[in-house]
Amino acid sequence: MEIDKAIRESDDRRLKTKYNNAVYVIQRAFALYAFEEVAFSFNGGKDSTVLLHLLRAGYFLHKEKPKSCNGNQTDCEMNFPVRTIYFESPDAFPEINSFTYETATDYELQMEIIRLDFKSGLEALLREKPIRAIFLGTRIGDPNAVGQEQFSPSSPGWPPFMRVNPILDWSYRDVWAFLLTCKVQYCSLYDRGYTSIGSIHDTRPNALLSTIASSSGSKENFKPAYLLSDGRLERAGRANKLSPMVSRSVPGVSNGLKSTDLHVSSMLTASVIAVGDEILFGTTEDQLGPSLCRKLHSIGWTVSHATVVRND
Ligand SMILES: Cc1cc2nc3c(=O)[nH]c(=O)nc-3n(C[C@H](O)[C@H](O)[C@H](O)COP(=O)(O)O)c2cc1C
Numbered sequence: 001m002e003i004d005k006a007i008r009e010s011d012d013r014r015l016k017t018k019y020n021n022a023v024y025v026i027q028r029a030f031a032l033y034a035f036e037e038v039a040f041s042f043n044g045g046k047d048s049t050v051l052l053h054l055l056r057a058g059y060f061l062h063k064e065k066p067k068s069c070n071g072n073q074t075d076c077e078m079n080f081p082v083r084t085i086y087f088e089s090p091d092a093f094p095e096i097n098s099f100t101y102e103t104a105t106d107y108e109l110q111m112e113i114i115r116l117d118f119k120s121g122l123e124a125l126l127r128e129k130p131i132r133a134i135f136l137g138t139r140i141g142d143p144n145a146v147g148q149e150q151f152s153p154s155s156p157g158w159p160p161f162m163r164v165n166p167i168l169d170w171s172y173r174d175v176w177a178f179l180l181t182c183k184v185q186y187c188s189l190y191d192r193g194y195t196s197i198g199s200i201h202d203t204r205p206n207a208l209l210s211t212i213a214s215s216s217g218s219k220e221n222f223k224p225a226y227l228l229s230d231g232r233l234e235r236a237g238r239a240n241k242l243s244p245m246v247s248r249s250v251p252g253v254s255n256g257l258k259s260t261d262l263h264v265s266s267m268l269t270a271s272v273i274a275v276g277d278e279i280l281f282g283t284t285e286d287q288l289g290p291s292l293c294r295k296l297h298s299i300g301w302t303v304s305h306a307t308v309v310r311n312d
C-alpha cells in the first residue's frame with residue numbers, strides 16, 4: 001500500500017503518530033460496523049482527500065491480503081467497497097466538482113450523488129440503506145467540530161448515525177504534511193491560494209497568501225495553500241466565518257465574490273488595545289500591537305484605533 005509505505009519511510013514523527021492514530025480509529029470503525037453499514041462523506045476538499053487515502057490504507061490494513069497477490073497488490077488493484085456520498089451543490093466550484101468526480105473514477109469509488117441539503121439527504125439515505133456510521137473529514141477548529149469526539153452520535157434533530165472523525169485532532173500543517181508526503185492529488189484551487197473551500201459565493205483566495213500589496217493595482221496572485229504559515233487562519237478566505245449579522249448582509253448574487261469583498265472591507269473594523277503599565281512607563285516596547293495590526297490589515301480588516309492602557 002503506497003500510502004502506508006510513504007508514511008513509514010518519512011522521518012516526520014508527528015505525521016506518523018497522527019497517521020497511526022487515524023488508521024486505528026478507522027480500523028475500530030471497521031471492527032464495529034459491517035462495510036455496508038458505513039459511508040464516507042467526500043466533497044473533494046483537502047480534509048476529505050486526506051480521509052480518502054487514510055480510509056483506503058485502513059481498509060487495506062484491516063483486510064487480509066489475498067494469497068494470490070503475494071503481497072504485490074498495487075493501489076489501483078485494491079477495490080474499496082465503502083459507499084461514498086457527495087452532496088453536490090449548484091454553488092460548488094467547478095474545480096471541486098471535477099476533482100470529486102475524477103477522484104471517484106480513479107479510485108473506483110461507489111459514489112452516490114445527493115442533490116439535497118445535508119439533513120434531508122441523510123434522512124433519505126438512511127431510509128433506504130442500512131447505514132449506521134459515516135466517516136467525515138471534520139477537524140478541531142472547524143466551526144462544526146465543537147463538542148465532537150472521534151466517535152460522536154449525530155446531533156439531536158438529525159437522523160441517527162455515528163459520526164466518525166479520524167482526523168479530528170489533525171492541524172492544518174498535518175493535512176498538508178500528509179498530502180505532500182504521500183504525493184497524492186488534491187483540488188487545483190489549493191494551488192491558487194484557496195485554503196478552505198465553501199461555495200463560489202462565500203469563498204475567495206486567502207489574502208495572507210497574496211504575492212502583491214493590494215494597493216499596487218497589478219494583478220493579484222496567490223501562493224499555494226500549503227505555504228500558509230498560520231493554519232489558524234485557514235478560513236480567512238471564507239465569508240461565512242463572519243458574525244451572523246455580517247453574513248446575513250452579504251447578498252446571494254451569482255458573482256458573490258466581489259460583493260463579499262465590499263462587505264468585508266467596509267464592515268470589519270478593529271480596535272487594538274494593549275494593556276500594560278510597563279509600556280506606559282517606557283521600559284517595554286509593545287511588539288504585539290503592531291504585528292496584530294499588520295496581520296489584520298493583511299486579511300482585509302481596518303484598524304481604526306491602537307491604544308495602550310494601564311493594567312487597572
Ligand atoms: C455526512 C454529514 C453529517 C453531518 N452531521 C451533522 C450533525 O449530526 N449535526 C450537525 O449539526 N451538522 C451535521 N452536518 C453538517 C456539518 O456540521 C457542516 O455544516 C458541513 O460539513 C459544512 O461544513 P463547512 O461549513 O466547514 O463547509 C453533517 C454534514 C455531513 C456532510
Ligand SMILES: Nc1ncnc2c1ncn2[C@@H]1O[C@H](COP(=O)(O)OP(=O)(O)OP(=O)(O)O)[C@@H](O)[C@H]1O
Pocket residue numbers: 041042043044045046047048049085086087088089135136137138139142195196197198
Ligand atoms: N458537500 C459535501 N459532500 C460530502 N461531504 C461533505 C460535504 N461538505 C462537507 N462534507 C464533509 O464534511 C467534512 C468537513 O468539511 P470541510 O469543508 O471542513 O473540509 P474539506 O472540504 O474536506 O476541506 P476544506 O476545509 O479545505 O474545505 C468534509 O471533509 C466531508 O467529510
